[in-house]
Amino acid sequence: MASTTIIQTSFAAGELDPALAMRHDVQQYAAGARRLTNCRLLVGGGARRREGTRWLAELPADARLIPWTVDESKKYVVALSHGRMDAFRDDGTPAGSLVGCPWTLAQARAATWFQSANTLFLAHPDLPPQRIARTGETSWSRQALAFAQPAGAGGRIHQPYFKLAPDSVALQPSGRSGAIELRTNTDWFRVEHVGCRFRYAGREIVITSVYNSVTAFGTVIDELPPSQDVTVDNAAGWQVGQVVEGDETGARGEVVGISSGTLLRIVVEERVGGFKVGEFVTGPESRAKVTAVAEVPPAASRNWDEQLYGPVHGYPAAVGLHRNRLILAGGRAVPNIVCASRTDSLYDFDVGDAIDTDAVLDLIGDAAAQRIVQVVSGEQLLVLTDRGCYYNAESASRPFTPANFGLLPFGSPWPVSSCRAEPFDNGVILVTGSTIVKLSPTGDTTAQWTGTPTSLLASHTIKSPTDAAFTTGWYGGVETYGFFVNGDGTMACMQLLESQQVRSFVPWTIAGTVRSVAALGDELFLVTQRTANGAVKILLEKVDPALSLDAATTYADLSAATARYGTGDGVQVIAGRYALGGLPQPDPAADGPYDVGLDFPWLIETLPPVIQGRSGAIIHDTMRICRVWVELLGSHRLSVSGQTLAAYVVTDELSQAPPLRSGPQEFRLLGRARRPTITIHAPEPLPVTVLGLSMEVSA
Incomplete structure (x- = not known):
């Protein structure tokens, strides 16, 4: 058979999974490769030996990196290790540290975070949310997040509250003010409740001591509402648990007992004065006139709750900032809850009367959502769970308010991992197991988001990622990349350009392991574990072109x-x-x-060529790749299937450094094989850029 020339003009499909070896029918085959080790794919389709990294600092311990941008002139990376934080300027200059921090390395790796200007928030379900502040060029402070205590609030703390006990559990205080005793009708109190806050009918009590599982003591923060025996002319239709309201006083309360046929025991919720004789009380199914009122000691009521986050029930699993609201979500006790602060105060979670500026506290109304893992702020709030993804359908005509809040599911039930999700390429990239998924807005008013796996053709490069970072360019260039640190210490570099139908992944490896990655704009930083001069070291490194x-x-x-x-x-x-x-x-x-x-x-290995015979594609017959032309751009010498370019040609000046090569370089090859490939590597650790190649193949 006559020879056939096969041209590969691009490597834009990246390194394809070995399981696709026979899928020469897909369009990615023509632009893919069997191996692209330590390559950086260019926007034009070429493959370049990736840049090296600069040794910036030796870290005291293994760490997780977080980028920190104040403005264009003030950029840092902070390394979170066991019990400490170390900050560095973007050139590697040490910029201060914090010690005595409450997190372990495992907690730092699993924590969610967001950073804005001089503040970083960190959340993990085992830790109080941490607020780290930059207080100077090289000075930092750290404290647990403190919820708002507005002036005039009587000592109340505006934190999220929730009825965490079963609905049947009732709470009975011994008095309305001062030091009181609290009793429940079943086991609930724990010694860790000391210092925590309960609310009885919306009024706060701080627990001062715990006697046993059903008895505790506390101090009333603001006077508890009264309980009243309200006699009505007709008690027919009233039921325990109903909420009733007085038509004149506006008092509202919960019916906690019914006796004597006409006597309602009510715990007043609003208007401390309570109900009065002569007015009518209205319930869901009944209406009656009040004939007598008597105040009684506080009654046992199911209308109570306690602080959602604290040492008893754990802390939020996710933190974010959206529409000028601080978002706290998930946690051990209520893993599918979303709390959003007031718009005028990041630390105020008072739900108030649910006006537009009030805080939001709501559950994902979907039994399939078990545990919130992350929240992402974009044009809409995305809530990512271990069972799937949700969005709040907000828009200019439907702003983020308590009345408009409601999470809708979309996409497949991907179990989102703790590996950080971030906006990228007009969407959001997340990790589910060993698959990379892109979430994208659809423009549809009914189904506003969708999700698409992007790594299926290169699934072998993604191995349970533990960290991710996304650049906004590449050191002043036009390329943008996503980077995923695999569980085995390797890294995958993703190039995603949906507008150009480009989805590619290539593996990056080092002599050692990559532990964490962070991007500051167009710059990439790594935490690595390497052996240098016989000693194992944890290094902060920066990619340097x-x-x-x-x-x-x-x-x-x-x-x-x-x-x-x-x-x-x-x-x-x-x-x-x-x-x-x-x-x-x-x-x-x-x-x-x-x-x-x-x-x-650094290695490029092509996929086996596919040539057409009289009966169709020739795949398993023996073939010979006779000649190869490799198109170079500004490159040092390279080797192709064992043949190495000479450093100089006869016209070069031998007293000067070897010249860079551009244009086609010809290689003549020998040997036949059933699935022949071309391997390209560099004999020296110097830059090489391959734009494409052509092969002359005979069968």
Whole structure:
């Protein structure tokens, strides 16, 4: 058969899953590769050996990175490790630290956060929400989030409250003010309740001591409402648990007992004066005239609640900021609750009368939603759970208010992981298990969001991610990427351009493991665990386009390099366009400055070619790739299937550094195979950019 030329103009489909080896019928096959190790895909479709990283600092312990942007001139990355926080400027300069912090490393990794200006909020169900503040260029403070205590509120705390006990549990105070005893009709109190707040008919009591599981003592913060025996002319139709209202006084209360045929025992909820003789009381099914009123000791009532978040029931699992409201969501006790603060006070969660500016407290009205994992603020509030995704259908004509709040489900029931979800490419990217999903607005007024898995064709590159970051460009370039730190310490680089139908993933590896990742605009930072000079180190590193080695340091001379890096096989020295070999004495010598760091593998392997015969596609017959032309751009030399370009050609000046190559480079190959591929790698750790290739194939 005559030879056939096959042209690959792009690697935009990325590294395809090995399970797709026979799927030459899909369009991604023509723009994909079997392997693209440590490549950075370009917006035009080329594949470049990824940039190296600069050694910024050695961290005291393994850590999670969080980016912190105050403004364009003040940017930090903060590393959260066991019991501490260390801050660094974007050039790696130490910028202060906090010690004695309440989190473990595992809690820091699983926590949700949001940062705005000089404040960072951190939430984990085992910890009080943390508020970290930047108080100076290198100074920081930390405290547990304190809920609002507005002036004139009588000592009340405007925090979320919820009836956490079963509805049948009633609470009876011994008095209306001062120090009182509290009793429940079943076990409820725990010693951890000391210092917590209960509300009886909406009035607050702080627990001062716990005697046993049904008895506690407390101090009334604002006088409790009265209980009244209200005699009416007709008690027919009244039931315990009904809420009744006086037509003249406006008093409202819960009926907690009915006796004597005409006697209602009522715990007054509003208007401390209570009901009066002569007015009518109205219930859901009855109306009667009041003939007598007598105040009685506080009655046992089911109308009570307690603070939602605290040492007894845990703390919120998710935190966010949306429409100038602080969002607290989830937690151990009520895992499907969403709390949004007042619009005029981030720390005030008073639901008030449910006017537009009041706080919001609501449950996801869907039994399938078991546990809120994260919240994401965009044009609408997204609530991500372990069973699926929900959105609040808000718009300019339907603003975020208590009356308009209601979460609607969308997409498949993806179990969202704790790996951070973020807005990206006009949508939101989340992780579910080992799959990356993009949530996108639909523009439809009835089904406003949808979700699409994006990593299915490269599922082997995604391995239970633990951290994620998303750049807004790449060091002044046009490319934008998402990065996912896998559970095995590798990383996947995602290029997603839905407008260009580009969805690609390539694996990034290092000599060691990646522990965390963060992006500050177009810059990428890593926490890594590496072995340097025989010692295991936790490093803060930053991707640097000027480097082609990892964890690199630039030296004017090499006298101090060995003490940091040792003389292992992976240590390399580069001076300009010269790759000089390893330490302690690179050969040949060249003038500095010298970049010393760790090498990393770079490899492109094509998919087997598919050529057409008389009976259709030829796949498993033996073939020979006779010649290959590799299109380069500003590249150092490379090897193709074992053949290496010479560093110089006869017209080059040998006293100068090897020139960069652009344009097609020809390689002639031998040998036949049933599934032949082309492998491309660099013999030295220097930049290479492959724009595409063509193969002459004979069967």
